[in-house]
Amino acid sequence: MSAEEPLFRIVRGVPTAEELAALVGAIAVRTRPAAAPAPVAVSAWARSGRPAGATPAAGPGAWRASGLPR
Template structure:
């Protein structure tokens, strides 16, 4: 591709300068790589609803069973 060759061309219709600018903006946005969102840590509220790997046993286990982890 030479420097004189257009990257795209309008095949039908006569777009305004604003329409061409919107098209170019959409192409630029779509061509950028998407950044991965950082992982979100679970809140204490969400963690409290998850079962333990094994139920607590021994003295005070009944009290520990109702406390958040």
Template sequence: MSAEEPLFRVVRGVPTAEELAALVGAIIVRSRPTTPAPATASAWARSGRPAGLSAGPGAWRSAALPR
């Protein structure tokens, strides 16, 4: 493929600039290789976090009280 050749062409319809931009964005996203899921926190990192905290009514109070 030469540098002057388009990567794709519209064969039907007259898309707007915004529609073409959306199409190019979708093609770029789909052509990228997928990345692996982020690694979970190590046991060492988890050990430094407070355990048993949950969101909800009174959660701010229980977070500050000693266990």
């Protein structure tokens, strides 16, 4: 693509300066890469008291073992 070649062109109608500005703004926003979402901070209230690897195991006696210290 050469420097003289336009990025886009209006094929029909006579847009006003405001309409052209809105079109350029919409194209600029659309071509921008999406930002990564910010990590969500988890409060101490929402965190569990058990470590992440301590998942409950299903099976006979599991309900009894769930109350035992680890």
